Amino acid sequence: MSYQLGRAPSRYYHPLKRLFATALVMATVSSARADSVVVIGYAGALTGPQAHLGKDIEHGIRLAIDEINASHPVIAGTPTTFRLDAQDDAGDPRIATLIAQRFIDAGVNAVVGHQSSGTSIVVARLYAAANIAEITPSATNPQFTKLGYRTTFRLLANDNFLGTAVSRYVIDTMHIRRVAVIDDQTAYGQGLADVFVDATRRAGGTIVAREYTTDKAVDFNSSLTLFKGKRPEAIFFGGVDAQAGPMLRQMKKLGVTAPMLGGDGLCTRELARLAGDALAGNLYCADGGLSLASMPGGPSFERKFHAKFGEHVQLYAPYAYDAMMAVYYAIVRAQSANPAKIVDALRSVQFQGVTGQISFDDAGDLRMPAATISTFREHKKVTLLEIKR
Incomplete structure (x- = not known):
């Protein structure tokens, strides 16, 4: 038996009405899904001589996102899915600038990256103007967090x-x-x-x-x-x-x-x-941190990483994982994926990560770095x- 949307059952249901009702439901579902997707941007060298480091970071982020999604997170009462938008900036500041603007125009909720100090520093002003968090798992030049922007964060010790x-x-x-x-x-x-x-x-x-x-x-x-x-x-x-x-x-x-x-x-x-x-x-x-063996979650992270990707951790994957988790905990804390609220929440986020205790000082650097x-x-x-x- 067919049903018209919002009416009692009827013996006769015109095909066009059925089509309209189906389209309305699909549009409503699509809208709901769009509202509940959090997009994280990542930019690094995914090709070229540093691609092994860039992919290491990407895999660390993906592992975190997969685990977050498997927990079926609900933010502000809405089931939420996290998605990664990974882009190749080839370690080139000019390409990184184009990608950063693309992320901003697309409305990403936060950025994990960029990979290198040169790219991270040059795009920082763009993310700051858009009030989007830029949290790097690998850029160590001290200048990155000395620029005076509230949006810059670093997951490992600086130079x-x-x-x-x-x-x-x-x-x-x-x-x-x-x-x-x-x-x-x-x-x-x-x-x-x-x-x-x-x-x-x-x-x-x-x-x-x-x-x-x-x-x-x-x-x-x-x-x-x-x-x-x-x-x-x-x-x-x-x-x-x-x-x-x-x-x-x-x-x-x-x-x-x-x-x-x-x-x-x-x-x-x-x-x-x-x-x-x-x-x-x-x-x-x-x-810029403890050895993988000494990290609180290092050995188990290496096992999970190898099981999922068939590769061993190169270097930055644990920091990338913790960077993504920092963004997630900030969203949970704020009960919002609004970029500006993520920035605010990151300032007070605290948790035990794979790499160690994660919390940030006023500049956005780790409060308790290690080497x-x-x-x-x-x-x-x-x-x-x-x-x-």
Whole structure:
């Protein structure tokens, strides 16, 4: 038996009326669904030499969203679904700016990212003007949270903490005093190198030479030859694993025996493949948090991550997961997915994440950052020292 919408049963129901009623119901359902979808933007290098890090972050966010959706969240009385809009900015500030504007125009509720310091910093003003939270799981340049915007948040230690941690380890534990420095001139690499240089000089160390390259370079022989003549006890590289791998191989070929030092961009699984047998005992790096094994939820996160994606955590996935959970808890706290209310709620959100205790200071940095000094033995990452504020 057929029924007309809003009337008692009738023996006769015209097909056009049936069609109208069906269309009305579908339109109502579609509208309800649209109102209950929270869209999270993510932008990172999903192609190119840093794609393994960009995908690592994307997978961390997706794992969090899948778990959130599996819990069937209800916000302000409405069943809500979370969706990720992942875009490839290739680590290029110009592309990142276009993507940020696209996110703003599309009305995303919050942004996890961007991946690099250079891209995160350049788009921060756009998100601030739109009052959309920009919460990065990977950009470590201190400038990002010094811009004065209420919308910027960071899920790991910044370069002031990391660069100083490496310098202290070099001076106090390795008893090294003479260091050569090279950086890739990005906001991340050069910023980290500057902090390391200043901290090392203050501690009584000497910078015997400083060279510059780019984040696209693959030939470092000229700088390494210069360094060899200066006889440094270590070489600090401000950059990421895509360049550190070839650089380590060229150091070995040139007979440069000084170990390489660096930040979190070097502390990846991928570096073992890129550097090959040039890696063993020749690298000391600092992560912007605890080691995966020491994170409160690290071991279980690694198991879930590997089961879902068939890959091991590279570096930033746990921070990306916690960044997404911070946004979710802010929405729950505010009982609203309005971007401005998410920003306000993030200021007071507190929870135990995979990576540690998550809460933000007035600048948007973690209140309790940590760093881990690591090396590689038999191509496996080994923790040497964990530092907490």
